Amino acid sequence: MKEQAAGRSGGMSWRNKLINPVLNKEFKLRMRSPRAMWTLFFYLFAIGLMALSAIYLTQLNSRGSQGFNPEESKLLFYFLSMAQLGLIAFMAPGLTAGVISGEREKQTLNLLLTTQQSSATIVLSKLVSSLSFMILIVIATIPVYSMMFLYGGISPKQLFLIFLFYLFIMVVLGSFGILFSSLFKRTMISVIVSYGVTLFIFGGTAILFFVLVGMMSQAATQPIANTYSWIGHVIAWNPVAALYSILEPSISEQAFTVNMGNSSVKRAPIELWQEFMIIYSVLSGLSLWLAIRKLRPSLKRRGM
Amino acid sequence: MNANDEIEIIKVENKNAKYNNSNNTNLHLNAESKKESDSKVESKLDIPMIEIKGLAKSFGTFDALKGIDLTIAKGTVFGFVGPNGAGKSTTMSILATLMAPSSGYAKVDGFDVTEYPHEVRKRIGYMPDFFGVYDQFKTVEYLHFYGASYGIPKAEREQLIPQLLELVNLSDKKDAYVDTLSRGMKQRLCLARCLVHDPELLILDEPASGLDPRARIEMREILRELKAMGKTIIISSHILPELAEMVDEIGVIEHGQMIAQGNVSDIQNKLRVKRFLHIRLMGREEEAEVFLRDRPFVNRLLRDERGIQVHFGGQDEEQAELLHDLFAAGFKLVSFSEAQTNLEDVFLEITKGGDALQ
Numbered sequence: 001m002k003e004q005a006a007g008r009s010g011g012m013s014w015r016n017k018l019i020n021p022v023l024n025k026e027f028k029l030r031m032r033s034p035r036a037m038w039t040l041f042f043y044l045f046a047i048g049l050m051a052l053s054a055i056y057l058t059q060l061n062s063r064g065s066q067g068f069n070p071e072e073s074k075l076l077f078y079f080l081s082m083a084q085l086g087l088i089a090f091m092a093p094g095l096t097a098g099v100i101s102g103e104r105e106k107q108t109l110n111l112l113l114t115t116q117q118s119s120a121t122i123v124l125s126k127l128v129s130s131l132s133f134m135i136l137i138v139i140a141t142i143p144v145y146s147m148m149f150l151y152g153g154i155s156p157k158q159l160f161l162i163f164l165f166y167l168f169i170m171v172v173l174g175s176f177g178i179l180f181s182s183l184f185k186r187t188m189i190s191v192i193v194s195y196g197v198t199l200f201i202f203g204g205t206a207i208l209f210f211v212l213v214g215m216m217s218q219a220a221t222q223p224i225a226n227t228y229s230w231i232g233h234v235i236a237w238n239p240v241a242a243l244y245s246i247l248e249p250s251i252s253e254q255a256f257t258v259n260m261g262n263s264s265v266k267r268a269p270i271e272l273w274q275e276f277m278i279i280y281s282v283l284s285g286l287s288l289w290l291a292i293r294k295l296r297p298s299l300k301r302r303g304m
Numbered sequence: 305m306n307a308n309d310e311i312e313i314i315k316v317e318n319k320n321a322k323y324n325n326s327n328n329t330n331l332h333l334n335a336e337s338k339k340e341s342d343s344k345v346e347s348k349l350d351i352p353m354i355e356i357k358g359l360a361k362s363f364g365t366f367d368a369l370k371g372i373d374l375t376i377a378k379g380t381v382f383g384f385v386g387p388n389g390a391g392k393s394t395t396m397s398i399l400a401t402l403m404a405p406s407s408g409y410a411k412v413d414g415f416d417v418t419e420y421p422h423e424v425r426k427r428i429g430y431m432p433d434f435f436g437v438y439d440q441f442k443t444v445e446y447l448h449f450y451g452a453s454y455g456i457p458k459a460e461r462e463q464l465i466p467q468l469l470e471l472v473n474l475s476d477k478k479d480a481y482v483d484t485l486s487r488g489m490k491q492r493l494c495l496a497r498c499l500v501h502d503p504e505l506l507i508l509d510e511p512a513s514g515l516d517p518r519a520r521i522e523m524r525e526i527l528r529e530l531k532a533m534g535k536t537i538i539i540s541s542h543i544l545p546e547l548a549e550m551v552d553e554i555g556v557i558e559h560g561q562m563i564a565q566g567n568v569s570d571i572q573n574k575l576r577v578k579r580f581l582h583i584r585l586m587g588r589e590e591e592a593e594v595f596l597r598d599r600p601f602v603n604r605l606l607r608d609e610r611g612i613q614v615h616f617g618g619q620d621e622e623q624a625e626l627l628h629d630l631f632a633a634g635f636k637l638v639s640f641s642e643a644q645t646n647l648e649d650v651f652l653e654i655t656k657g658g659d660a661l662q
């Protein structure tokens with residue numbers, strides 16, 4: 001990759017290194033498609049609608065009491081953060097699951113693969129361009145957020161962590177989407193599998209956790225409850241729990257005890273969101289690696 | 305038209321191409337890169353542009369290619385003929401580094417396609433049989449994108465792209481969106497795309513499919529110009545006359561095997577059947593087929609509902625012998641006739657896809 005950039009033209013400007021042709025093309029084509037505008041529009045519409053109805057509901061509840069209740073605004077903020085997470089989970093597979101299989105179906109992939117662009121450049125550019133678009137959308141929701149922020153009840157550090165978490169989950173779901181997009185020939189299948197995996201990550205892990213908790217607390221009718229348990233590592237796979245642990249750090253500790261009634265809690269070995277990030281960094285790294293490997297047929301690659 | 309006439313035409317065409325050459329040298333690219341590629345060609349003239357040995361490819365249990373050998377020298381225009389499913393596109397996508405062979409190897413300019421795909425990609429311009437375009441690009445942007453993907457700096461592309469559009473007659477469409485182009489225009493655009501990095505080898509998989517006769521002629525003109533520029537071209541087609549007019553060498557592939565290969569007149573001699581016999585029998589066709597296959601001078605044989613067709617290599621005497629033996633073996637003949645053949649017929653027969661030749 002580097003060789004060829006230097007080979008033809010000597011020194012290339014920093015811009016050319018940063019924005020490679022594939023990325024440039026992805027940006028252009030994505031922003032030109034009417035779908036981009038509609039996605040943005042529906043996303044903002046959905047989040048705005050949720051924010052407004054949430055505000056309306058809390059106002060309805062707290063009628064009579066004067067001024068605002070920080071507890072309530074915090075709740076509102078939690079709700080909105082979760083809603084945003086849900087929307088990202090809904091959007092990310094849709095935006096990435098077709099990026100490679102789509103080109104294969106449109107029969108443009110072979111042309112791209114015979115150019116000098118390396119598999120890594122192609123895969124990563126497609127990820128970055130989808131990410132950029134998602135970031136654009138999430139940034140566009142900031143006004144809605146700042147409205148919440150006015151009510152108070154949340155620290156800047158938490159806010160920062162939350163947006164970092166969003167970015168992270170986009171990368172994760174995006175890498176999975178791209179992996180399936182390069183594994184499966186058909187976009188349809190890739191989209192279905194991507195959503196299936198996303199559903200499992202969000203719902204499956206939670207169900208698994210609760211089933212395990214149920215089984216363990218049944219097994220432990222004798223008073224050995226409230227000890228440290230590995231079970232927290234199960235719920236650490238769940239993005240909702242991870243996000244919640246940023247909002248409410250005490251969740252992490254609770255997750256690692258079997259019986260949640262008592263409060264004789266040891267410290268959690270690790271915050272849920274931290275463990276989440278470690279687990280999924282590895283998984284998304286692996287996905288990208290595999291996607292890059294599978295993009296082209298397995299040639300021996302001595303010359304790459 | 306008989307076979308000899310065709311050879312004549314090809315020779316004349318070649319002369320024209322050489323003549324064009326002197327007029328066209330300044331047409332493509334800037335002088336600098338032209339010189340560069342010239343010296344490259346000179347220094348490695350001894351290495352064939354394409355070298356394929358024992359190339360095989362299976363999809364599951366199906367063998368699409370069964371050990372192909374092929375060497376193409378630099379500057380040659382090579383025509384690849386064969387019926388549907390013969391393995392032309394498979395061979396070409398292996399050459400284009402899109403597919404790994406199951407065994408054997410393919411080299412482009414001395415570089416093995418699986419070991420040095422990067423080097424190979426620099427040297428080839430590949431036009432697949434089916435391809436798509438990015439609809440939301442304008443023609444110029446489309447070429448800029450591929451140019452950039454080959455690492456050509458912007459300044460160079462600005463110069464090059466108008467020339468390429470000129471070459472493929474799309475100058476007036478440079479600001480049109482690609483999805484508004486007609487099929488033939490897209491095909492020409494794709495050809496321009498292949499040329500954007502000035503490759504030495506063009507791999508064109510049925511570049512004229514789906515074109516109307518006029519567009520075919522235009523495509524042929526363009527290819528002639530490319531040939532005059534000294535490019536090595538490997539081009540596949542089902543349509544022989546289309547190829548015969550411009551290729552130097554031809555390879556006939558069937559069921560994943562090269563059944564004939566060489567320069568056009570060689571092939572013609574090799575494939576020429578002295579006679580083309582048509583035999584109709586009253587029953588016992590299978591038996592007759594087996595019987596005939598073992599006879600001397602029977603080169604190829606094809607059985608269908610109309611009877612048995614035999615490519616017969618012998619003279620009158622041997623033919624009389626054959627007829628006699630058929631009677632002697634007790635076969636009941638309805639007719640036994642001889643047909644005139646020309647090159648076209650021979651190729652049609654060969655590429656008919658019959659299982660006659662084992």
Ligand SMILES: Nc1ncnc2c1ncn2[C@@H]1O[C@H](COP(=O)(O)OP(=O)(O)OP(=O)(O)O)[C@@H](O)[C@H]1O
Binds near residue numbers: 390392
């Ligand atoms: N990806 C694939 N999977 C399975 N079989 C394949 C695949 N690609 C090609 N084949 C088979 O390999 C054989 C050769 O196909 P190929 O496309 O090379 O033929 P071709 O000579 O280009 O034919 P055509 O003139 O129709 O383009 C065919 O029988 C085809 O069915």
Ligand SMILES: [Mg+2]
Binds near residue numbers: 393394433509
């Ligand atoms: Mg084909």
